Structure formats: C-alpha cells, structure tokens
Amino acid sequence: MKLTNKKSKYTFWILQILGWGFINMLSLFVLKKISAELIIYSIIVGMFIGISTTSILRWYLKRNIQFDAFGFKEFLKIMVSFLVTAILFGAMNYGFGYIYAKYGPELTDVEIQMFNNYDKIWIQVLNSLFIVGAWTTTYLVVKLLLKLNKDRIERLELNTNLKQAQLNTLKGQINPHFMFNSLNNIRGLMLEDVDKSREMLTKLSEILRYSLTKNNINAITVQEELEMVRNYIDLSKIQLEDRLEFVEEIDDDTLTLNIPPMVVQLLVENATKHGISNLKQGGRIVLSIKREGELLVIQVRNTGKLQIGKNTTQLGLKNIRQRLKLLYADKASFSLKEVSSEVVAHIKIPLA
Numbered sequence: 001m002k003l004t005n006k007k008s009k010y011t012f013w014i015l016q017i018l019g020w021g022f023i024n025m026l027s028l029f030v031l032k033k034i035s036a037e038l039i040i041y042s043i044i045v046g047m048f049i050g051i052s053t054t055s056i057l058r059w060y061l062k063r064n065i066q067f068d069a070f071g072f073k074e075f076l077k078i079m080v081s082f083l084v085t086a087i088l089f090g091a092m093n094y095g096f097g098y099i100y101a102k103y104g105p106e107l108t109d110v111e112i113q114m115f116n117n118y119d120k121i122w123i124q125v126l127n128s129l130f131i132v133g134a135w136t137t138t139y140l141v142v143k144l145l146l147k148l149n150k151d152r153i154e155r156l157e158l159n160t161n162l163k164q165a166q167l168n169t170l171k172g173q174i175n176p177h178f179m180f181n182s183l184n185n186i187r188g189l190m191l192e193d194v195d196k197s198r199e200m201l202t203k204l205s206e207i208l209r210y211s212l213t214k215n216n217i218n219a220i221t222v223q224e225e226l227e228m229v230r231n232y233i234d235l236s237k238i239q240l241e242d243r244l245e246f247v248e249e250i251d252d253d254t255l256t257l258n259i260p261p262m263v264v265q266l267l268v269e270n271a272t273k274h275g276i277s278n279l280k281q282g283g284r285i286v287l288s289i290k291r292e293g294e295l296l297v298i299q300v301r302n303t304g305k306l307q308i309g310k311n312t313t314q315l316g317l318k319n320i321r322q323r324l325k326l327l328y329a330d331k332a333s334f335s336l337k338e339v340s341s342e343v344v345a346h347i348k349i350p351l352a
Contacts, residue, residue, distance in 0.1 A: 012058070020050035023131070037105055045100075049092045054135050057085040061139070067147055082136050090128035182207075185239045196238050203235040218327060219258035222289055222296075226250065228265050229287065236272050243282025244272065251290045259349060260323050264289075264298060267345045270317065271302035275343055279304055291351070298347040306338035324349070 024046035060081050065074050101107065182204050190197045210228050226248075233246045268285060276283045283303025290297050317336065324332040324347070331350040336343065 016051050016055065017047070020047045023050070041100055041104070045096045046093075049089060049096065050131070050135075053085050053089045053092065054132070054139075056088075057081055057132075057136065058139065061143075067143065078136070078140070082132060085136075086125075086128040086132040089132050090124045093128070094124055182235065185235075189239065200235055200238050203231055203238075207231050207235065218260060220261045221255065222250070222257050222259055222264075223255040225259060225261065225264045226255075228262070229268050232265055232268060232272075233285075240272075240276065240282060243279070244276050245282070245284040247284060247286045249286060249288040249290075254289050254291055254296060257291070257296055257351065259296065259298070260327055263320055263323065263347065264300070266317075266320055267298070267300040267347070271300050271343065271345070274307075275302040275304040292348075294351050296349045296351055298349070300345040301339075301342045303341070304343055305341070306336065306343045320347070 021043065024043045061078065064077055064081075067074075182200070186197055186200050186204070189200065207228060210231070233244070237244050237246075264287065268287065271285045276285065285303075286299075286301045288297075288299040288301075321334055324334055328350055333346075333348045335346045337346075338344070
C-alpha cells in the first residue's frame with residue numbers, strides 16, 4: 001500500500017509539471033512578437049501559479065471530500081473550493097502580470113495589448129474558471145476511475161478469498177465424512193476378522209494420507225484421482241466381497257487432465273454406500289471418463305434405484321455441486337438420475 005501511494009504521488013507531480021508546462025508554452029507560442037524574457041517569465045510563473053493553486057485544491061479535496069459517501073454536501077464543498085481556487089488563480093495571474101508590466105523590460109506593442117487585457121476583470125474571471133474548472137473536472141474523473149478500479153480489484157480479491165474459504169470448508173467436510181463411513185466398516189469387522197480389519201486400516205491410512213496431502217489444492221490429474229478411487233474400491237470390497245463389481249472405462253487421453261480432488265471418489269462412495277451396499281445380491285459400479293470436445297465427461301453408473309432417504313444429509317452430493325459451482329460457475333454441470341434400473345451420476349467439466 002505504501003509503495004502504491006508513493007507511486008501515485010510521483011505520478012501526480014509529474015503530470016502536474018508536464019500538464020502546466022504544456023498549457024503555458026502552448027498559450028504563449030500561439031502569440032507572435034513576444035520577447036524571450038516574457039516567454040521564460042510567463043512559463044515559469046504560469047507553472048508556479050497553476051501547480052501551487054491546484055495542489056492546494058487537491059490537498060483540500062483529499063482531506064475533506066468523502067468519495068465513498070458522496071452527496072449534496074460533498075458537491076457543495078467541491079464547488080466552493082473550486083471557486084476559491086479560481087479566484088486565487090486569477091488574482092495571482094493578475095498580480096504577477098502587473099509586476100512584470102511595471103517593473104519588467106520595455107514591452108512591445110503586442111505585449112502591451114496583451115497586458116491591457118489583464119485590466120478586464122471578466123476576461124480574468126472566465127480564464128480562471130475555465131482553466132481551474134478543466135483541471136478540477138479532470139482530477140475528479142481520474143479520481144473516480146481509480147476508485148472504481150480499486151473497488152473492482154477489492155471485489156475480485158474478496159470473491160477469490162471467499163471462494164477459497166468456501167472450498168477449504170468443503171474440503172474439510174470430506175475427510176470426516178469419509179472417515180466416519182470407513183471406521184464404521186472396520187468396527188463391524190473387528191471381532192469377525194482381524195486380518196481383514198488390519199488390511200482395511202492400511203487402506204484407510206493410505207486414502208487419508210492422500211486426501212490430506214491434496215487438501216490445499218483445487219486440481220489434480222485424473223490419474224491421481226483414480227489411484228484414490230481404486231484404494232477406496234479395495235477397501236469396500238473387503239467388506240462387500242463379491243457383491244461389488246467395479247468396472248473402469250477410462251480414455252487414455254484423459255489421464256493427465258485436471259479435475260477437482262475427490263469428486264470422482266465421492267461419486268463412487270455415494271454409489272457404494274447408497275446403491276450396492278443396500279442390495280442383497282450386490283451390483284456393479286461403472287466409472288467412465290472421456291473427453292467430448294472442450295468438456296471432460298465423468299459418469300458413474302451403479303445398479304439400483306434412486307432413493308434418497310429423508311434422514312440422509314446428502315453431504316457428498318451437496319459438496320460436489322458447491323465445489324463445481326465455486327470452481328467453474330455455470331460452465332460445469334452435475335446431474336443424478338435413474339436410467340433403466342441404474343443410478344447415473346453425470347459431471348461435465350470445462351477443459352479451458
């Protein structure tokens with residue numbers, strides 16, 4: 001912030017010097033038959049008057065105008081300060097012109113005519129109002145544009161931070177949700193088969209280590225996600241045994257593409273928990289990942305019917321929808337429906 005303010009000050013003073021220098025040189029070079037002394041004197045004095053009066057005006061505006069709560073009171077302050085500055089600008093121009101005309105070198109006919117105009121008050125008034133008014137308008141427009149840009153950047157940063165916080169919250173929901181289900185499975189087998197329980201604990205530790213190491217990122221490759229899914233299937237098969245059949249239909253060109261971590265795992269977990277585990281004869285889960293143009297299409301089909309119980313929180317499905325919305329807005333889609341005695345979960349993710 002300090003560096004930005006310092007840069008802003010440097011920019012202001014550079015523009016002040018260049019702007020007032022250009023205005024004074026342009027106005028003098030339009031006139032002919034003016035001595036070099038008057039040109040130099042007028043440029044130096046003109047720049048001094050312009051820079052000093054408008055710098056005082058800027059100092060006042062910065063400390064007394066609340067641009068965030070702009071109203072009639074602020075407008076009145078601007079108008080009063082503008083008029084006072086214009087009067088000061090005109091008075092200083094008149095004063096320095098009078099000093100040069102009386103104490104300076106002998107004037108040419110053109111210079112005499114030019115200084116005679118200084119005695120016409122209405123010319124001084126119009127000249128001061130126009131020049132100071134143009135400066136004030138330019139300053140306020142630039143100030144407004146900078147404020148709008150700053151507000152836009154702050155909104156973008158706020159939205160980014162908010163989205164990241166929401167994503168982190170959603171990611172934090174994954175591990176407890178998954179651990180609860182897995183530990184319940186282990187508890188059920190603990191007294192029946194110690195070896196299987198030990199194997200389940202090993203698989204669980206591998207999955208949890210994976211999920212924890214990927215918790216701070218928003219994208220992983222399909223290949224990495226598949227490793228976790230396979231570990232989860234191995235863990236589930238120890239409990240479900242032959243009741244669970246898992247089939248992969250993965251296109252090779254999708255393995256290096258990026259997807260949100262644990263999205264596929266949540267779909268497979270949902271298919272296992274709410275589908276296959278509720279069927280006495282078991283069933284099949286088919287995971288399909290393929291590329292369709294600029295979209296990555298992920299589909300998980302499982303045997304069974306789409307029955308969402310009243311007591312279920314649907315945490316996994318809500319998690320998927322929220323994460324896709326935060327990461328891709330309306331460019332991604334997620335659907336869950338029943339098709340021919342199968343429950344089909346369908347995700348489309350933009351690749352660009």
